[in-house]
């Protein structure tokens with residue numbers, strides 16, 4: 001009897017605490033987006049296995065990994081389809097899915113350069129995944145709702161010429177994944193590369209924080225404090241997903257990033273992946289950190305939003321149940337992503353920033 005009473009009191013208390021801490025439905029109703037053309041997602045990955053002569057490849061390790069099947073499914077293709085129609089099918093499927101979104105209408109697709117050897121050439125043995133600029137620029141140009149995000153490893157012997165080519169081919173930014181591409185952003189040898197980015201008015205989108213999407217990574221290169229050199233040279237730096245995850249010298253990487261916003265007006269971050277199950281706690285911290293809202297950009301880290309890892313189910317303890325149910329009903333992954341972020345309190349005004357910064 002005593003145990004039953006104690007259990008009742010405990011449940012009642014926990015229930016009261018839970019409802020008291022749930023924000024009200026009115027506060028969480030997805031806010032109206034500003035009236036304007038559809039939104040731009042500035043952070044979308046693509047994949048390729050070399051089918052159709054794309055020049056893309058993935059390593060045997062990644063192909064044999066359990067991640068390979070999950071990635072293909074997330075991109076909405078099968079290996080058989082790619083072999084039959086070529087890697088260009090991935091780009092086509094992204095364009096088609098975007099057309100179905102009511103709120104997001106355009107996306108920047110990201111090439112991915114590889115690891116570079118001592119001679120300044122592509123090191124295929126140490127490259128896990130490779131999406132060549134030439135392939136992606138040509139495919140993206142076929143769709144009015146896609147933009148080209150190029151990737152150039154600065155250790156290539158012809159890196160500066162590649163930047164010029166990327167600009168000529170319509171690139172709106174340059175993408176790095178330092179932990180995978182073995183790039184040290186603090187390396188003084190990169191100064192001419194940074195100066196060329198400034199000259200060409202090409203922002204640098206660079207992943208920071210730990211990287212778990214590949215089978216091997218040097219996460220020491222994901223320290224946001226390594227970005228001082230690029231910022232001091234005047235490069236517009238966009239730190240992917242606010243450097244969430246991982247620590248450097250015992251300090252949370254996001255905490256290492258946040259003070260830098262007061263120091264550099266040319267520093268931005270995107271809000272991709274921040275509703276992922278293991279990153280949810282970072283979103284309120286970022287929103288409360290006092291970063292100028294104009295320096296937050298909307299992105300999804302596609303195909304992440306199709307994997308289930310950003311399901312509104314994981315937000316259920318932070319949102320009103322009715323709100324969570326509405327979010328779950330959203331059929332298009334981009335629409336669900338936008339509405340989920342709005343429900344978490346992201347300022348509707350920031351959704352237009354990516355267009356302003358990248359497309360002008």
Ligand SMILES: [Zn+2]
Nearest residue numbers: 043045240301
């Ligand atoms: Zn990404």
